[in-house]
Amino acid sequence: MRLLNSLNLRGWLVVGTAVFGVALAGAVATFGSSARAGAALEERKLPMKFNWIACEPNCRGWISAVGIITADTPKEFEEFSRGRQLGGATVVLDSSGGSVNDAITLGRRFRNLGLLTTVGVSLRGGPSTRPAVAPEAYCESMCVFLLLAGKKRYVPEAAHVRVHQIWMGDRADDAKAASYSAQDLMIVERDIGRLAKYTFDMGGAGDLLSLALSVPPWEELHELEAGELKLTNLVTTDLVADVLPHVDISAPAMAELAPKTQARFGAEQEQAAKSTKTAEAVVPTGSVATPAAATQK
Numbered sequence: 001m002r003l004l005n006s007l008n009l010r011g012w013l014v015v016g017t018a019v020f021g022v023a024l025a026g027a028v029a030t031f032g033s034s035a036r037a038g039a040a041l042e043e044r045k046l047p048m049k050f051n052w053i054a055c056e057p058n059c060r061g062w063i064s065a066v067g068i069i070t071a072d073t074p075k076e077f078e079e080f081s082r083g084r085q086l087g088g089a090t091v092v093l094d095s096s097g098g099s100v101n102d103a104i105t106l107g108r109r110f111r112n113l114g115l116l117t118t119v120g121v122s123l124r125g126g127p128s129t130r131p132a133v134a135p136e137a138y139c140e141s142m143c144v145f146l147l148l149a150g151k152k153r154y155v156p157e158a159a160h161v162r163v164h165q166i167w168m169g170d171r172a173d174d175a176k177a178a179s180y181s182a183q184d185l186m187i188v189e190r191d192i193g194r195l196a197k198y199t200f201d202m203g204g205a206g207d208l209l210s211l212a213l214s215v216p217p218w219e220e221l222h223e224l225e226a227g228e229l230k231l232t233n234l235v236t237t238d239l240v241a242d243v244l245p246h247v248d249i250s251a252p253a254m255a256e257l258a259p260k261t262q263a264r265f266g267a268e269q270e271q272a273a274k275s276t277k278t279a280e281a282v283v284p285t286g287s288v289a290t291p292a293a294a295t296q297k
Contacts, residue, residue, distance in 0.1 A: 044096055044138070048073045050080040053092075053122050055131040059246045062090040062133075063115070064122035069098030069142055074105045081113075090116040090243045091150065092133055097141020100166060100191050104198045107149035111202060116243040117150025119159035133244060135159055140221055144212075144234065145195065148202045153236045154243045155229055162221035163212035166192055175217045208232035 043049070048067035055061050063086065091110065097103075110117070120133040135156030139147050144163055147153060155161055166188055171178035196209055211232065215222045229235040237243070 043067060044094060048076065048095060048098070050077055051122070052080075052084065053124060053131050055125075058130065059244070060089065061131075062092055062122070062244060064094075065091050065146070066094045066122075068096065069103045069106065069146070071099060071102055073098070073102050074109065077106060077109060086113055086115065088114050088116070088151075090118060091146075092118055092120045092122050092244075093139050093143055093147055094119070094121050094137045095139060095143035095146070097143050100142055100195060103142035103145055104194065107146050107198065107202065110146065110149035111151065114151050115149070116152045116154075117147045118154045118240070118243045119147065119156060119161065138162070144208075144224075145198065145202075145204075148199065148204045148208070148234055150236075150243075152242050153234060154238070154240055155235050156240070157226070161224045161229065161234065163208070163224065164215035164219070164221045165213050165217060166195070167217045172217045203233055205231060205233045208234065 043066045046067045047070045048065060051064040051066075053062050053064050063080075118133075119137050119139045120135050121137045123132040123134060125131040136158040138160045139155075140160070140162040141164065144161055147155070147161070167175055168178070168180070168184055168188065171180075192209075192213070196206075199206075199209055207228070211222060211224070211228065224232065224234070
């Protein structure tokens with residue numbers, strides 16, 4: 001068997017039919033077109049891209065991070081950050097996850113820069129509209145651990161934060177029927193250890209690992225309830241102004257795009273040594289993720 005570049009928490013995408021837009025500087029705007037929702041979904045299917053959303057003079061602006069975390073994502077972020085003063089900026093995440101090892105690398109870079117994190121769809125605005133953040137967005141799988149990298153972390157009530165187990169990316173679609181070697185099990189356990197160390201280094205709780213590792217790939221992702229977001233320490237503030245000053249979210253949220261699941265609680269902790277070769281991220285192509293082409297590292 002050929003190994004891929006990094007281990008992945010496989011995520012499923014849920015297609016939204018509308019997004020709720022929140023305008024900056026006290027103005028509230030609603031963006032509900034299916035075309036805009038479809039465009040957001042298409043971006044989530046692609047490798048992660050970073051964009052700076054400027055909103056001067058009303059606010060400093062923020063970083064939009066949309067898409068799948070791949071082996072190239074840390075390098076893409078370094079290229080994006082070159083020449084920019086990003087210290088203390090906010091990252092707005094909209095992602096179904098991706099590569100474990102590369103998400104860890106990127107998350108540590110976020111923390112070193114003192115970045116703040118939240119979940120949402122970034123809307124640039126236009127001649128007559130201001131930049132906005134639509135809170136009805138998705139942060140799934142390894143995106144959740146990028147969220148954890150923020151020095152301050154805010155999750156809108158309308159956002160969907162979902163977790164599940166680590167699995168071999170090239171066998172996640174039919175995990176029960178696939179075959180696994182002792183080497184495969186070693187890779188999975190080693191990367192669970194690396195993820196555990198990262199979680200604790202970022203100030204996360206063991207409950208986050210327990211919740212994620214209790215959901216096998218043949219089950220629906222577990223959506224974290226408000227209480228679980230706090231239990232796992234994914235949320236450090238209930239005030240959007242702590243991460244995105246001048247954003248007004250007082251308008252009522254639209255109906256959620258998917259039902260929340262029953263809460264699960266636990267507290268298991270694991271740590272292990274640095275990983276070397278692992279399996280790579282899968283890239284979703286629809287409602288269910290499919291594996292990327294194999295490469296040798």
